[in-house]
Amino acid sequence: MTVELLDLWLPIVLGAVIVFIAGSLAWMALPHHKADIKPLPDEDAYKDAIKGLNIPAGLYMYPHCHTPTGEKHADAAERYKTGPWGLITVSAGMPNFVRNLAINFIECLAISFVVAYLCTIALPPTDDYMRVFRFAGTAAFLGFALGSFSNDAFLGKPSRFQVTCLIDAAVYALLVAGVFAWLWPEGGLPINGADAIPTP
Numbered sequence: 001m002t003v004e005l006l007d008l009w010l011p012i013v014l015g016a017v018i019v020f021i022a023g024s025l026a027w028m029a030l031p032h033h034k035a036d037i038k039p040l041p042d043e044d045a046y047k048d049a050i051k052g053l054n055i056p057a058g059l060y061m062y063p064h065c066h067t068p069t070g071e072k073h074a075d076a077a078e079r080y081k082t083g084p085w086g087l088i089t090v091s092a093g094m095p096n097f098v099r100n101l102a103i104n105f106i107e108c109l110a111i112s113f114v115v116a117y118l119c120t121i122a123l124p125p126t127d128d129y130m131r132v133f134r135f136a137g138t139a140a141f142l143g144f145a146l147g148s149f150s151n152d153a154f155l156g157k158p159s160r161f162q163v164t165c166l167i168d169a170a171v172y173a174l175l176v177a178g179v180f181a182w183l184w185p186e187g188g189l190p191i192n193g194a195d196a197i198p199t200p
Contacts, residue, residue, distance in 0.1 A: 003125045003185055008116040011183040015115070015176040016108040019144075022175060023104065026168050036161045057092035087155055111143035115176060125185040132184045137177030145169030 005012075027033055040046050063079035066072055073079060118139045123132055145166055152162050 001125055003120045003123065005113075005116055005120055007125075007185055008119070008180070008183075011180045012109070012112045012116045014183070015112040015140075015179040016105065018175050018179060019108045019112070019172045020105045022172060023108070023168065024101075026171075032164050032167070036158070036164055055088075055090045057090050060088045060090065062086055062088070085156075111140060112176060114143060115139045115180065119180060119184075123184075127184065129181045129184070133177045133181035136180035137173045140176040141169060141173035144172045 063076075063083070063085065064073075065076040065080070115136050119132065119136055122135060149162060149166060149169075152165070
């Protein structure tokens with residue numbers, strides 16, 4: 001007997017909803033992210049300086065070793081040595097927070113779905129609570145943390161930002177793990193079977 005994905009529709013959805021709410025609280029209500037994204041020292045001067053450049057939407061790095069036409073800068077090494085250095089994300093327009101929140105929820109749902117898929121492969125329907133909790137939690141942490149952590153480290157985002165996001169990911173993973181262990185088929189029986197529920 002195995003657990004099917006359809007059997008886990010409730011923990012998939014509930015796990016995604018709980019993480020979505022937790023993420024919203026982490027960024028909007030709790031204090032630990034308030035120092036992660038700082039205002040510019042002179043935002044008006046910065047906006048005035050770049051407004052006339054008409055930069056298309058995208059992710060930009062400076063200094064860059066290539067010109068906009070693809071040719072290599074002759075002084076690329078010197079540009080990297082002297083700086084300044086940075087990354088700029090330019091949006092096509094005013095942020096659409098409703099759209100962004102919807103995408104965020106879909107991402108939570110996708111991670112929860114993958115956790116469920118891995119659990120159906122590895123765990124029997126009568127597995128105990130803590131085994132389900134550990135397995136689902138590990139899978140969820142991989143989904144919430146390590147991909148973005150690798151990218152953030154490579155792109156040079158501040159260490160504090162990376163650490164606080166890892167802490168958030170660990171909390172999200174624990175929440176998903178708790179939901180899956182709680183709603184696992186047959187109630188998550190103990191490993192030794194001492195308190196197993198008899199079947200007719």
